[in-house]
Amino acid sequence: MSAVPITNDATAPQPALVAHDVRKSYPAGKGTVEILHGITMGVSFGEMVAVMGPSGSGKSTLLYCLAGLEDATSGEVTILGIPQSSLSRADRAKLRRSEVGFVFQAYNLIPTLTAYENVALPYLLRRDPIPDDLIRGTLAAVGLGERIEARPTSMSGGEQQRVALARVLAQQPRLVFADEPTGALDTRSGQVVLDELTKIAHQPDRCVVVVTHDPSVAARCDRVVFMRDGLLVDELTRPTIEQVAAALTTLTATKAGS
Template sequence: MTTSTHYPTGALIVAEHLSKSYPVGSSSVEILHDVSLTVSEGEVCAIMGPSGSGKSTLLYCLAGLEQPSSGEVALLGRSLTRASRKQLAELRRAELGFVFQSYNLMPTLKVADNVGLPFRLRGERVNRARIESALDAVGLAGRGAALPSSMSGGEQQRVAIARVLAQQPQIVFADEPTGALDTRAGRLVLDELRRIGGTPGQCVLIVTHDPAVAAACDRVVFMRDGRLAQQMTSPTTDSVAAMLAALEASVEEAA
């Protein structure tokens, strides 16, 4: 994969002038406009913004799951835009972790086998010890033999987090990871994401609508109408909630 020297050291996610449009009838709508963003190692960064502001689209473009219409994305110093489909798939399997609101668990596999699935997909020996300690970290020690369907939504989300933990990826992308969870389960999930993000050489990017989740991050970027509108370091629940309310009000006013 293309390695470039112009990305700053420690910058694990670099997006430059990203735009994304979708065709609608004979024209197109632009969902992302000229978004540039860098996330560095050891950083947990939140993306917030009104509903429909393009948060998920941005996350998917950064994760290589969607192709931007223009602009560049580099992960770990390697350009995604110039990578082949095969190189992208390899990068995704080896270095990236995903936590989405739909947990993407395989219903016919036991919990431990779901957590260990990425090992199998890479053709590696399944690391039982890592699976067990990951399940332990999310409060599911001893539940490896259960089927996902026997678990609550919160427990299933924690299985999805354990799958990421067991892989120890360098970059974790999470889209509303605590959206469907109660406060306690949400806190556990968030603590684990923060632990991953705080590890040298790793980072976490979380889309969230919860000011308390954003306040637990190192930095919050706010989107409005497909653009980066604001950034906040040292966020607090109150400052984040106030900024989000102001952005939502400005969107309503414009509508």
């Protein structure tokens, strides 16, 4: 496993994100059940990383911990050089609001608001000025330039996911996390979402981590990490679709045999 080395050299480029021995447990009955068993990985600026693995292997839990939506039970997540354990809960939330974007599989749109209003919502909630050009431009970039006045109830799933993506991108976060963002989409919407995520990731001060089941999505990423039973068990750099598919087959075959 070639995680980004953690270095004390102040002149070395800092990775965007470092997870060090991250564990996550949930209460279960009278005790706890550990879901993540010690994950160490890094993500560099300008990098798009896919997380793959069988259902229940802990992909979503890992993403929540990396994004700071969930606190790790132990270990450390360092976002933009700042160990999260060094921050108060309030400061962690502040950092997350300004630097972290999360695209969920469920779109989490407000049905009574238009596409434009849904994308503008974080600005409205903060009482910040609405960057009109940015919001229109972001909606246009995801192919919804003609749909800005539409409400989610009149949109396809693919269109709704693109609104949800636009809402994240219009915040211009440096770290973008996406949990199966193309899982439920038609091919065209999936392509648009993937293109936009790739564009974001390849900016020098940004990165993207995406959970996916789709080898063709993973093959568009710079690196793919594979999870099984709460651990990272394999990693590929710029793989082909066939290499991803083969790694997945090995992963599930070993699981069945173990």
